[in-house]
Amino acid sequence: MMSLEARAVRHEESEPASVLETQSLTRRFGSLIAVDNFTVQVKGGEMFGLVGPNGAGKSTVIKMLTTLLPPSSGNASIAGYDILNHAPDVRRVIGYVPQLLSADGSLTGYENLLIFAKLYNLPRNERKERVQEALDFMGLAEVADNLAKTYSGGMIRRLEIAQSMLHRPKVLFLDEPTVGLDPIARTTVWEHIEKLRDNYGTTILLTTHYMEEADALCTRVAVMHLGKVVAIGTTTALKESVGPNATLNDVFVHYAGYELESGGSFRDVSRTRRVAQRLG
Amino acid sequence: MQHLRLRYALWSVYDFVAKTMTIAELEARKLHHDPTELVTRAVQPALWILIFGEVLAHAQAIPTGNLPYLDFMVPGILAQSVLFVAIFYGIAVIWERDLGILHKLLVSPAPRAALVLGKALSAGERGLVQCAIIYFLGLALGVRLNPNFFAILGVLLIAVLGAALFSTFSLIIACVVKTRERFMGIGQILTMPLFFASNAIYPIAIMPQWLKYVSEFNPLTYQVDALRSLMIEGSASVYGLGFDLAAMLVGTAILVVICAHLYPKTIN
Numbered sequence: 001m002m003s004l005e006a007r008a009v010r011h012e013e014s015e016p017a018s019v020l021e022t023q024s025l026t027r028r029f030g031s032l033i034a035v036d037n038f039t040v041q042v043k044g045g046e047m048f049g050l051v052g053p054n055g056a057g058k059s060t061v062i063k064m065l066t067t068l069l070p071p072s073s074g075n076a077s078i079a080g081y082d083i084l085n086h087a088p089d090v091r092r093v094i095g096y097v098p099q100l101l102s103a104d105g106s107l108t109g110y111e112n113l114l115i116f117a118k119l120y121n122l123p124r125n126e127r128k129e130r131v132q133e134a135l136d137f138m139g140l141a142e143v144a145d146n147l148a149k150t151y152s153g154g155m156i157r158r159l160e161i162a163q164s165m166l167h168r169p170k171v172l173f174l175d176e177p178t179v180g181l182d183p184i185a186r187t188t189v190w191e192h193i194e195k196l197r198d199n200y201g202t203t204i205l206l207t208t209h210y211m212e213e214a215d216a217l218c219t220r221v222a223v224m225h226l227g228k229v230v231a232i233g234t235t236t237a238l239k240e241s242v243g244p245n246a247t248l249n250d251v252f253v254h255y256a257g258y259e260l261e262s263g264g265s266f267r268d269v270s271r272t273r274r275v276a277q278r279l280g
Numbered sequence: 281m282q283h284l285r286l287r288y289a290l291w292s293v294y295d296f297v298a299k300t301m302t303i304a305e306l307e308a309r310k311l312h313h314d315p316t317e318l319v320t321r322a323v324q325p326a327l328w329i330l331i332f333g334e335v336l337a338h339a340q341a342i343p344t345g346n347l348p349y350l351d352f353m354v355p356g357i358l359a360q361s362v363l364f365v366a367i368f369y370g371i372a373v374i375w376e377r378d379l380g381i382l383h384k385l386l387v388s389p390a391p392r393a394a395l396v397l398g399k400a401l402s403a404g405e406r407g408l409v410q411c412a413i414i415y416f417l418g419l420a421l422g423v424r425l426n427p428n429f430f431a432i433l434g435v436l437l438i439a440v441l442g443a444a445l446f447s448t449f450s451l452i453i454a455c456v457v458k459t460r461e462r463f464m465g466i467g468q469i470l471t472m473p474l475f476f477a478s479n480a481i482y483p484i485a486i487m488p489q490w491l492k493y494v495s496e497f498n499p500l501t502y503q504v505d506a507l508r509s510l511m512i513e514g515s516a517s518v519y520g521l522g523f524d525l526a527a528m529l530v531g532t533a534i535l536v537v538i539c540a541h542l543y544p545k546t547i548n
């Protein structure tokens with residue numbers, strides 16, 4: 001109890017307050033260091049991007065922050081709750097859209113949302129209203145009673161984002177939100193993510209290996225390579241630091257000393273294709 | 281302080297029950313959208329009763345005391361069909377892990393044990409349908425079914441509990457082996473010993489001594505014993521209904537606790 005109060009006081013003192021802070025967050029798998037001393041601070045209402053190729057450690061960071069994976073060392077706090085000692089509290093104040101498809105295809109869009117409204121303790125008398133609001137917000141009202149497996153890839157992603165927003169989380173984690181989507185669906189999803197931040201002031205942390213996505217959406221990004229943060233800052237500042245007319249791609253190549261490839265390991269490719277196939 | 285703690289404890293219990301029911305509701309809604317699975321599941325118990333049961337009843341090869349053989353084996357086949365539904369149930373968690381549904385459930389504030397128990401109860405929903413099928417077959421074949429309302433209610437309860445117990449066991453195996461292929465192999469290996477080392481289709485009395493010992497550690501034995509005494513007129517429980525129920529409840533509780541611990545590890 002004491003530590004909570006202490007933390008709250010510290011938040012009031014620091015200006016502006018960080019909603020998400022990590023301290024040397026590290027995760028090892030055997031001898032592999034998947035995430036190495038990850039330290040960032042994300043302010044309220046910020047759209048923060050973790051960029052880097054497959055295998056850079058982005059998803060591992062998200063798994064640790066969403067309490068799915070315990071860190072090997074280090075800690076993080078979200079809205080004042082630390083992920084090691086207050087995991088259940090952390091779960092109440094965050095929303096999460098996994099990279100994999102997480103909507104249930106054998107339920108309707110409405111049911112997908114209703115079940116999560118119940119799991120997140122939305123008051124009984126507000127449930128229907130909030131579900132309807134989420135459906136309207138994501139442009140899914142007309143297909144609410146169709147099974148989710150009949151949805152297009154972009155619609156499924158919007159449904160999943162709606163699910164993760166029902167309880168108005170302080171921080172929303174989006175892991176590769178547009179992987180496997182066609183360009184039009186991608187733009188629609190981007191628009192909805194921006195609308196979300198504008199309307200609800202949600203702090204969003206997203207991962208992507210599409211540099212143009214990070215450029216379009218994020219105010220600040222951390223460039224990750226082989227588990228390490230190699231650069232961090234606003235997209236504009238990072239581009240300027242590399243040279244005139246530099247793109248985020250150039251930023252990445254500059255800081256990681258590594259050419260971006262579309263490759264990735266067999267596992268990454270098969271996973272991406274599987275997602276793409278189900279979305280298709 | 282005392283007061284607050286009590287309120288928190290009560291709220292936790294309420295929350296646990298509510299979340300468990302939400303997960304069970306989720307599965308019920310899926311079944312409602314696609315009930316074909318329920319129809320195909322009716323085939324196997326029907327074959328067991330109509331072919332195996334009828335043949336052995338005519339042969340009069342198995343001593344079942346004052347009960348006709350069909351009357352003896354019908355509750356056993358109910359337990360068996362519920363077991364078969366439940367024992368492969370764990371594959372669902374592997375499937376949901378591969379899809380990402382499990383990740384999202386684990387990030388929700390629902391207690392992990394509620395995620396497990398809700399899943400287990402949804403196996404029970406399927407068990408209830410098996411009850412209806414078996415009662416129908418029993419009626420058609422002139423089995424002396426006990427028509428007492430509370431006895432039938434008891435049968436339904438035991439079937440749901442049995443399904444919950446074995447599906448949780450199955451979920452634990454899924455959490456440990458993590459892949460579909462390995463899981464299917466192990467499921468196949470487990471079903472037959474569980475079934476044959478029980479009193480489902482012959483009395484424990486005719487077993488060799490070593491198998492008698494094994495059957496006493498088999499939860500299916502207690503499930504069948506309870507089902508038989510509740511379902512069939514003129515049948516009495518061997519171990520006592522209270523003991524049967526307690527054995528199953530304790531077994532389920534232990535398995536749920538173990539499984540809730542393993543559940544989050546499935547995704548890594």
